[in-house]
Amino acid sequence: MTTNNVEFGLDTFGDVTFDDKGTPLPHAQVLRNVVEEGVLADQLGIDFFGIGEHHREDFAVSSPETILAAIASRTSKIHLGSAVTVLSSDDPIRVFQRFSSLNAVSNGRAEVILGRGSFTESFPLFGFELSQYEQLFEEKLDLFAALLKNEPVNWQGSIRPPLRNQKVFPTIESGQLKTWIGVGGSPESVVRAAHYDLPLMLAIIGGSPYRFQPYVDLYHRAYEQLGKPVQPIGIHSPGYIAETDEQAREELWPCFKAMRDRIGRERGWPPMTRAEFDNEIAKGSLYVGSPETVAAKLAPVVKTLGISRFQLKYSAGALGHDKMLRCIELYGRKVIPAVRAALAE
Numbered sequence: 373m374t375t376n377n378v379e380f381g382l383d384t385f386g387d388v389t390f391d392d393k394g395t396p397l398p399h400a401q402v403l404r405n406v407v408e409e410g411v412l413a414d415q416l417g418i419d420f421f422g423i424g425e426h427h428r429e430d431f432a433v434s435s436p437e438t439i440l441a442a443i444a445s446r447t448s449k450i451h452l453g454s455a456v457t458v459l460s461s462d463d464p465i466r467v468f469q470r471f472s473s474l475n476a477v478s479n480g481r482a483e484v485i486l487g488r489g490s491f492t493e494s495f496p497l498f499g500f501e502l503s504q505y506e507q508l509f510e511e512k513l514d515l516f517a518a519l520l521k522n523e524p525v526n527w528q529g530s531i532r533p534p535l536r537n538q539k540v541f542p543t544i545e546s547g548q549l550k551t552w553i554g555v556g557g558s559p560e561s562v563v564r565a566a567h568y569d570l571p572l573m574l575a576i577i578g579g580s581p582y583r584f585q586p587y588v589d590l591y592h593r594a595y596e597q598l599g600k601p602v603q604p605i606g607i608h609s610p611g612y613i614a615e616t617d618e619q620a621r622e623e624l625w626p627c628f629k630a631m632r633d634r635i636g637r638e639r640g641w642p643p644m645t646r647a648e649f650d651n652e653i654a655k656g657s658l659y660v661g662s663p664e665t666v667a668a669k670l671a672p673v674v675k676t677l678g679i680s681r682f683q684l685k686y687s688a689g690a691l692g693h694d695k696m697l698r699c700i701e702l703y704g705r706k707v708i709p710a711v712r713a714a715l716a717e
Contacts, residue, residue: 378674378715380708381420381683382413382700383455383608386433387631390690402432403439405693410443412697414450416704422455422485422608422683427493430634430689437470444478453483455608455683456554456573460508461494464516465540471549472542480546485573486513487554507531510564513553517568520548552606555587562587566594571603573683576657577610581673588677604680607673611659611684612691613666613702620661623695624688625649628658631689659684663706670707671714 386406388396397405410421421443423436433439440452452474457467467484475482488509495502511529518527522543528534552573553565565572572591574584588605595602610628614620625646632644652658659666674682686699 377680378712379419379606379681380703380711381422381451381606381681382409382418382703383422383424383683383685384409384433384687384696385424385426385431385455385685386439387687387689387691388430388432389692396690399432406433406439407442407446409693409696409700410440410450410452411446412700413704414443414447416701418450418700418704418708420451420453420483420681420683422453422483424455425458425489425494426491427497428491430631437474440482441474441477444474444481447478449481451481451483451550452478453550453552454485455685456485456487456489458489458494459486459512459516460488460505461498461500462512464512464519468516468519468540468549469542472544475544475549476542483550483552485552485554486516487556487573487575490556490575504531513564513568516551517570520551522548554608557584557587559587559590562590563594565603566591566598569598569600569603571606571680573606573608573681575608577608577685578652579656581607581609581657582676585677588679605678606681606683607677607679608683608685609657609659610686610688611666612686612688612695613659613661613663613699613707614695615662615702617661617665621650621653624660624691627689627691634689663702663710666703667707667710667714671711674711675715 384406386402388402390396413421423433423439425436427434436454444452471482471484492502500508511531515527518525519540524537524539525535526537552571554573554575555561556575576584591605592602612620612624614623629644653660659670684703686696
């Protein structure tokens with residue numbers, strides 16, 4: 373991988389935002405806003421736009437590929453994918469069919485990032501047992517990998533009846549559906565991605581990004597043992613860009629804290645302090661500040677870890693649509709060119 377080949381993307385979970393009076397916007401309006409954000413990203417020449425899947429009140433997107441198809445109809449170049457698709461609680465064949473359909477209507481711009489997700493609401497919603505968490509993902513990924521070959525499928529496992537010479541439609545028109553494995557920090561998941569010869573997407577949402585260097589090294593070692601050229605490695609991390617460092621911090625802080633504390637209450641975490649927030653910006657994986665500050669922080673991460681793509685998760689709780697549009701514009705017009713220039717030095 374050379375620095376000239378690095379791609380830059382954006383991710384959103386369709387966080388429910390608020391109007392000027394502090395009232396949550398309807399999910400329908402949030403979804404329409406996400407489409408506008410994706411269209412702007414395409415206009416700015418950003419490489420990728422990802423939408424995460426959730427099944428809870430504070431995130432509006434439960435069907436990323438539907439929203440991505442709407443964006444595809446109004447864009448021409450940007451690649452469109454999930455961030456992530458919760459494969460454990462879905463049907464691998466239906467996931468493949470939905471994304472192969474998206475690939476068709478977007479003229480080959482679809483991608484899918486497969487993961488287990490950090491939320492579990494989809495398991496009871498779709499009738500799956502959390503006790504089968506690992507087994508469901510492992511077997512469904514194995515089936516999905518078989519589907520990627522664009523051949524009649526022969527597959528057998530314990531979670532569904534076997535498939536015998538089964539054709540799946542629509543087929544991919546050209547090449548293969550680009551499929552990443554989303555990993556939150558499990559060495560086993562890193563090795564699994566290499567086993568299936570699939571690109572690796574590291575979700576680095578807290579702490580120093582450099583602590584993930586061992587996972588990058590492990591992925592490379594796995595490919596050395598397989599005797600194959602290594603697939604791309606990407607990073608997904610949160611951030612927010614405004615004209616100045618102070619403006620970015622002050623606009624993001626209340627929204628980020630509210631979101632973090634809401635999720636933290638469910639998981640037994642203590643409330644987030646301002647010192648913790650500021651430390652994550654200074655030393656961790658929050659890319660927050662002016663375009664110059666964010667670019668200066670991002671460039672060495674890209675170079676040191678040797679990644680092929682960086683995806684900025686720009687939505688954060690109630691952070692307004694207008695502010696996110698401005699963030700996207702600054703990312704596309706200033707941050708990305710600055711990082712590319714730094715990498716070329």
